[in-house]
Amino acid sequence: MLLELRDIAVNYGQVSALRRLSMSVPDGAIVTIIGGNGAGKTTTLRAMSGLAKLAAGEILFEGERIDTLPADRIVARGIAHVPEGRRIFPDMTVEENLRTGAFLRRDKAGVESDLDKVYHRFPRLKERRTQRAQTMSGGEQQMLAIGRALMARPKLLLMDEPSMGLAPVIVEEIARIIEEINADGVPVVLVEQNAGLALDLASHAYVLETGNLALEGPAHELHDNEHVRAAYLGV
């Protein structure tokens, strides 16, 4: 397993956000976490990337514990996180944002070639390379956030609701990009409220309900599951 969560729990003060959650991400896969508002999806990703500290349990990446590391050390291990709400650096230009994603890398030539790749994948970003990130549209900002994460050349990509607030055409484009990234060999953990989209992309899925794991299984099986269809697919 590339990533393993073992019985993790996360609390915010007195509030328990996750209770005894176990999950595993095999190398190469797209794994999705779906669930309603406040189910704990974001918290799960934040635990993986070290932004949320565990109250119990452990997280292993490539067989080693990472839950005791600060967030910046976890990036160094190879996990990149596209956070909820994009969180691009508003006062930096597009290119500065992208280069910041490569902050830990010392291979200059590799960084330049990855920058070219990101611009190739997102031509819109190239057109706007000197524009302040703040002034871009929501879809462009999402592409920038994804591009920034790719600049770290991650071994695992975490994405929190990349489709949020975007027009259907843009959502399609983002979905295609996620597939491409995965086809290039980067495993992805995808958090989505758009369950239909997530189950189409993923090979394996976890369903969270108020901090507990409600269901898990191959994505196509969950797609046909009565409960999932009623609660998340609206059919």
Place this chain on the structure above:
Amino acid sequence: MLEILAQTGFNALYAASYISLVAVGLVLIFGVMGVVNFAHGELFMAGAYAVVALYADLHMPFLVAVGIGLAFVGLLGLLMERALFRPLRDNPLGGLVASIGFLMILQSLAVMGFGVRMEHIPPVTQDVIAFSEKVRLPVARLYVIIAAVVLLSALWFFLKRTRFGWALRASAQDPEAAALQGISINQTARIAMFIGAGLAGVAGALTAPLVSVNPFMGHSVIITAFIVIIVGGVGSLEGAIIASVAYAFIHTVVTTFWDGVLADIVGLMLMLIVLIVRPTGLMGSADRA
């Protein structure tokens, strides 16, 4: 008339130079760490006393004393980061209160070490550049102006062109997102504290021979501190730096052409206008959660 204008212009330029150094350090610390460092004036004072001890008392060369002063006050900044601000990181008011405590400690140490007398330091140079009978620029003041220009340019270059400068800007805009790029918050906090404190120290050290050094000389910095932070806003470090340099200039121009009380009033008015028109600060744009 033109001559008075030129002379006052020189005076304003000199005052703005060292106030800018102090103000810029303060906004740097606020931008990166989110704490208002109330002890900033006392860091300025500590730099001045470094020159009293090393240059006036121990007769070291002036520039050596200034260099050691910068390093010493920078280290005080690192101490504050480690001992006060880091443990209180999740407590915005805690950092402010702790810095007030530290201010009092530094003042007491200065009183214990040097007494409350005013220190008058032998001038570094008596040379004066005389443009005319009435327009004269003491070389000692010119040094301060040059030092400020050089240091602020260096800081600008650092923020815009170096890896750690980028890291500082990124953490000022969004500390959590910065951590997700592999930027260590502890490291950017250390860098901001060292540079911010060091700039205050170097301003105190450079001006020590030109003012009367005393343990309470840092007081007047506090009001400047507040105004600059509000005018500068949060988010863009470059914006905050431009705003604080601009403020230092306006304040000193009003002080030199009219008087200090009016300058404070003008400063506070500017602050209120900025607060009404742009609550996030003049240059700040990122709203920091």
